Amino acid sequence: MGQRIDVEHLDVFYGKFMAVENVSMTINPNQVTAFIGPSGCGKSTFLRTINRMHEMTDKATVKGSILLEGRNLYSSEIDPVQVRREVGMVFQRPNPFPTMSIRQNVLAGIKLNNKSLTKAQADEIVETSLKGANLFNEVKDRLDSAAIGMSGGQQQRLCIARAIAMKPSVLLMDEPCSALDPISTLAVEDLIYELSSNYTIVIVTHNMQQASRVSQRTAFFNISDVGKPGRLIEMDQTTKIFSNPSNQQTENYISGKFG
Amino acid sequence: MSKIGIFNWHRLFKTDKFYLLVCASSLFVLIILFAITVFLLFSAMPALESSQTGLLGISWYKSSEANNILDFCLPLVFSTILSSLLALVIALPVSIGVALFITFYAPPKLAAIASWVIDILASIPSIVYGLWGIFVLCPFLNVFTGNLISSPPRVLFTLSIVLAVMIIPIITSIIRDIYTGTPHLDIEAAYGLGATKWEMIRLSVLPYGAQGAMSAAMLGLGRALGETMAVLIILSPGRSYSFNIFGVSSHQTIAGNIAAQFPEANSLGVSLLTVTGLVLFIITFLVNWAAKKIAKSGVANV
Ligand SMILES: Nc1ncnc2c1ncn2[C@@H]1O[C@H](COP(=O)(O)OP(=O)(O)OP(=O)(O)O)[C@@H](O)[C@H]1O
Ligand SMILES: [Mg+2]
Numbered sequence: 091m092g093q094r095i096d097v098e099h100l101d102v103f104y105g106k107f108m109a110v111e112n113v114s115m116t117i118n119p120n121q122v123t124a125f126i127g128p129s130g131c132g133k134s135t136f137l138r139t140i141n142r143m144h145e146m147t148d149k150a151t152v153k154g155s156i157l158l159e160g161r162n163l164y165s166s167e168i169d170p171v172q173v174r175r176e177v178g179m180v181f182q183r184p185n186p187f188p189t190m191s192i193r194q195n196v197l198a199g200i201k202l203n204n205k206s207l208t209k210a211q212a213d214e215i216v217e218t219s220l221k222g223a224n225l226f227n228e229v230k231d232r233l234d235s236a237a238i239g240m241s242g243g244q245q246q247r248l249c250i251a252r253a254i255a256m257k258p259s260v261l262l263m264d265e266p267c268s269a270l271d272p273i274s275t276l277a278v279e280d281l282i283y284e285l286s287s288n289y290t291i292v293i294v295t296h297n298m299q300q301a302s303r304v305s306q307r308t309a310f311f312n313i314s315d316v317g318k319p320g321r322l323i324e325m326d327q328t329t330k331i332f333s334n335p336s337n338q339q340t341e342n343y344i345s346g347k348f349g
Numbered sequence: 350m351s352k353i354g355i356f357n358w359h360r361l362f363k364t365d366k367f368y369l370l371v372c373a374s375s376l377f378v379l380i381i382l383f384a385i386t387v388f389l390l391f392s393a394m395p396a397l398e399s400s401q402t403g404l405l406g407i408s409w410y411k412s413s414e415a416n417n418i419l420d421f422c423l424p425l426v427f428s429t430i431l432s433s434l435l436a437l438v439i440a441l442p443v444s445i446g447v448a449l450f451i452t453f454y455a456p457p458k459l460a461a462i463a464s465w466v467i468d469i470l471a472s473i474p475s476i477v478y479g480l481w482g483i484f485v486l487c488p489f490l491n492v493f494t495g496n497l498i499s500s501p502p503r504v505l506f507t508l509s510i511v512l513a514v515m516i517i518p519i520i521t522s523i524i525r526d527i528y529t530g531t532p533h534l535d536i537e538a539a540y541g542l543g544a545t546k547w548e549m550i551r552l553s554v555l556p557y558g559a560q561g562a563m564s565a566a567m568l569g570l571g572r573a574l575g576e577t578m579a580v581l582i583i584l585s586p587g588r589s590y591s592f593n594i595f596g597v598s599s600h601q602t603i604a605g606n607i608a609a610q611f612p613e614a615n616s617l618g619v620s621l622l623t624v625t626g627l628v629l630f631i632i633t634f635l636v637n638w639a640a641k642k643i644a645k646s647g648v649a650n651v
Pocket of ligand 1: 104109127128129130131132133134135136147317
């Protein structure tokens with residue numbers, strides 16, 4: 091089941107440079123939330139703080155708090171590794187483990203937690219995860235062949251299968267379709283839509299049609315100038331954001347007028 | 350533009366000076382390699398054609414009690430391969446460990462210093478390692494093995510440690526460069542699933558670097574096979590097919606044997622040594638060829 095996320099007064103820094111300033115928002119469970127905004131406004135940076143992936147970047151730090159169903163992810167007793175097992179991530183470019191088979195890829199994360207998996211349990215997880223990612227029928231006859239032999243769209247759905255195999259409560263996706271062709275994009279969008287009944291999904295996208303197709307709520311970020319931090323400008327129902335936004339900056343952005 | 354094989358005649362005749370220089374130097378290298386092979390074959394001929402009676406005229410051949418040339422060469426080949434493989438078995442895990450430490454664990458300053466030291470170590474001449482072996486390692490090992498084996502322990506085990514120490518820097522520096530290049534995508538894939546650093550290394554770095562590590566190992570092996578000075582200084586020679594790496598006077602390598610016998614050898618003796626040299630040439634050639642093959646199949650997989 092998806093969990094609710096409350097972000098409170100979050101600042102993100104790269105060294106001394108403030109990349110994101112004072113974001114507060116609530117992300118509803120079992121819904122798709124889209125982040126939109128111009129390049130460099132800190133969408134990826136902010137997204138990565140939700141599972142503490144930003145800590146993989148040198149000198150990236152945060153101030154403020156993020157509550158996952160009331161638990162502060164940044165309190166000192168929380169292990170960031172554990173956070174990433176609960177909050178899954180799908181990246182901009184499909185990144186299956188290149189030396190592993192399809193099956194091994196799906197199981198890669200599970201095996202970190204649970205070393206003594208029986209064959210039957212493993213088969214079960216592989217099947218449900220691949221079905222969950224709408225991929226099972228396409229690959230069921232070649233589960234043991236290399237994952238990099240698949241098409242880009244299939245690889246991305248495999249990465250989603252790999253993430254949902256961990257039974258996360260939240261799935262973060264950073265422009266998951268930007269490296270895919272239109273057909274694969276549609277397949278992944280359908281999948282995201284279906285997954286939203288069981289997971290809390292946050293998706294960063296540059297494609298506004300995509301945001302309106304898959305998401306229930308949309309957050310618009312903007313940056314006032316180069317070198318200035320990105321801010322959350324407006325967050326609302328997706329239909330409202332794209333038809334009748336309350337902020338002039340949002341209006342300009344979605345209608346293609348900048349500045 | 351006409352291209353024939355690797356040459357571009359059009360450019361050659363337009364006297365592109367740099368192109369001419371590059372062609373000439375690569376041709377030069379090929380000619381030298383060819384000349385060496387011809388020379389080795391040529392000077393190996395007398396020994397290869399000689400009868401057993403003729404060979405018995407060489408004092409150290411006679412005392413080796415070999416029945417024929419092959420019989421003479423094989424124990425040398427055995428010891429050469431045994432000592433080098435053992436060295437590799439010691440060196441490879443250490444090199445991988447150091448490379449991982451430098452790339453993923455050490456703080457940046459320490460990593461830079463360690464990298465620098467490794468590169469320096471890789472350029473130290475082998476005789477220095479040999480002297481270190483006899484003056485430092487032997488007395489040190491002697492403390493533990495004094496009552497059990499000869500003192501000082503001038504045995505194959507000691508030699509393999511010295512060879513390992515000698516090839517660790519070069520293997521480490523190659524593997525480090527490979528690990529540094531692990532694609533960011535792969536690293537994030539592992540971390541995104543909640544991998545710890547060590548789990549990330551197992552999921553992403555080691556598989557990515559496996560082929561490169563393999564070919565680095567082969568290059569190190571090639572070095573160990575041909576090492577002369579360390580062998581000459583450390584090993585007390587012998588001839589056997591013994592796997593007892595602590596056995597005294599039971600091993601001698603090809604390169605060590607050549608260096609030891611060459612000063613006293615008559616012309617047939619030199620010819621016989623050349624035969625063993627040719628065998629070493631073939632072994633190292635095979636090892637390097639394997640290294641290239643492995644490296645190539647690695648590129649094809651990426
Ligand atoms: N690793 C990093 N180190 C330093 N600064 C960074 C790093 N990553 C991003 N930044 C900076 O932080 C700001 C926000 O970048 P971010 O990648 O989050 O933007 P984005 O909204 O995702 O842009 P895009 O739409 O192009 O992906 C930018 O000014 C960027 O230069
Ligand atoms: Mg981004």
